[in-house]
Amino acid sequence: MKEYTRVFAEIDLDAVVFNIESMKKNLAPGTGLVGVVKADGYGHGSVPVARAIAPYVEAYAVATAEEALLLHRHGVRKPVLVLGPVHKSHYKSLAEHGIRPVIFTLEQAKELSKEAVRQKRTADFHLAVDTGMSRIGLDADETGAGLAVEICSLPGIRAEGIFTHFARADEEDKNWSDAQLACFLHFVKMLEERGLQIPVKHCANSAAIIDMPKTGLDWARAGISLYGMYPSGEVAKEAVPLQPVMRLKSFVTYVKEIAPGRPVSYGGTFVAEEPMRVATVPVGYGDGYPRNLSGRGFVLIRGQKAPILGRVCMDQLMVDVTRIADVGADTKVTLIGREGDNEIRVEDLAEWGGGFHYEIVCDIGKRVPRVYLRGNEAVGSKDYFEDVYPEF
Numbered sequence: 001m002k003e004y005t006r007v008f009a010e011i012d013l014d015a016v017v018f019n020i021e022s023m024k025k026n027l028a029p030g031t032g033l034v035g036v037v038k039a040d041g042y043g044h045g046s047v048p049v050a051r052a053i054a055p056y057v058e059a060y061a062v063a064t065a066e067e068a069l070l071l072h073r074h075g076v077r078k079p080v081l082v083l084g085p086v087h088k089s090h091y092k093s094l095a096e097h098g099i100r101p102v103i104f105t106l107e108q109a110k111e112l113s114k115e116a117v118r119q120k121r122t123a124d125f126h127l128a129v130d131t132g133m134s135r136i137g138l139d140a141d142e143t144g145a146g147l148a149v150e151i152c153s154l155p156g157i158r159a160e161g162i163f164t165h166f167a168r169a170d171e172e173d174k175n176w177s178d179a180q181l182a183c184f185l186h187f188v189k190m191l192e193e194r195g196l197q198i199p200v201k202h203c204a205n206s207a208a209i210i211d212m213p214k215t216g217l218d219w220a221r222a223g224i225s226l227y228g229m230y231p232s233g234e235v236a237k238e239a240v241p242l243q244p245v246m247r248l249k250s251f252v253t254y255v256k257e258i259a260p261g262r263p264v265s266y267g268g269t270f271v272a273e274e275p276m277r278v279a280t281v282p283v284g285y286g287d288g289y290p291r292n293l294s295g296r297g298f299v300l301i302r303g304q305k306a307p308i309l310g311r312v313c314m315d316q317l318m319v320d321v322t323r324i325a326d327v328g329a330d331t332k333v334t335l336i337g338r339e340g341d342n343e344i345r346v347e348d349l350a351e352w353g354g355g356f357h358y359e360i361v362c363d364i365g366k367r368v369p370r371v372y373l374r375g376n377e378a379v380g381s382k383d384y385f386e387d388v389y390p391e392f
């Protein structure tokens with residue numbers, strides 16, 4: 001395994017397993033789990049995460065055709081759902097590999113049907129229903145029901161599942177989610193009255209898995225909680241204990257003393273009021289570390305909090321180590337993770353900077369290699385340094 005000396009993200013696959021087991025315990029025995037690994041597993045790496053949770057899931061979900069094909073290329077053979085609409089030009093490869101697109105218009109259904117018939121296969125899909133998100137899906141009314149029947153009568157295609165998505169399940173007040181669930185179940189009943197039975201019903205996301213386990217139905221879609229984060233501060237955390245998965249680690253490159261009156265970083269937004277010792281850390285917003293943490297929050301060095309001084313640059317940031325002994329070049333820095341009694345969670349970064357925890361992990365960039373751990377041993381890694389542009 002390569003030694004990374006600038007910055008790397010450790011991905012604790014044991015924590016992923018702990019989290020999915022924890023969710024499973026909260027759900028009815030008959031509810032299967034779908035591992036949501038879109039956006040490269042929320043920045044953690046879709047393939048290693050998919051591999052780790054394989055014994056626990058009925059299926060996987062991604063957002064795009066390319067993400068689904070990547071899983072397939074790595075040998076994932078359980079059902080893979082593409083939760084977002086895909087361009088019709090992808091239907092050929094999706095059908096070839098048995099990947100399930102979402103369908104909610106007659107045009108999409110006709111294109112998929114045409115392709116499935118051409119390939120002499122049955123293409124499974126999931127029917128999206130809009131019950132209050134106003135993003136994608138059939139309207140949950142008479143027109144929608146008629147459309148669903150028409151879609152499902154086309155040759156070569158089969159509705160394996162029907163689903164909807166909660167817009168506000170992470171809020172303490174569940175009235176809106178209860179209404180969405182009722183709307184969804186009513187629509188399913190309307191279809192059944194028209195003779196249409198769709199095998200797999202699903203609507204729960206992480207927030208619903210935690211707070212509304214009865215919405216699990218046949219499948220529940222676990223995203224953020226797989227990665228050890230709660231969807232919001234309003235859910236009942238005790239119901240589903242979670243362990244953080246990503247740690248972001250770096251090493252000090254330089255330490256210097258500065259005199260009072262000396263500004264630090266772009267714009268001189270921080271000015272020393274006393275003699276200080278300042279450490280430079282080779283991580284910045286070019287790595288996805290949020291620039292809105294400028295002058296806010298801290299990193300951990302030798303188990304202690306080192307506050308960020310002034311603006312976060314693209315590739316470097318400066319921290320106060322005046323009160324931390326024995327800091328020099330190559331001293332370990334934890335930007336996300338635990339050192340002794342102190343811990344920095346992604347949620348803390350979001351709170352300090354006014355950001356969003358889902359977005360922070362998705363944004364940890366390609367310049368940050370991922371190192372995968374099992375039983376505290378590195379079992380694999382991923383970096384993008386060897387990516388080349390074939391045409392240039």
Ligand SMILES: *Cc1c(COP(=O)(O)O)cnc(C)c1O
Nearest residue numbers: 036083165205206221222223224
């Ligand atoms: C992203 C997504 C999920 C997962 O949501 P989490 O809050 O991360 O659990 C589930 N369903 C759909 C349709 C999604 O787009």
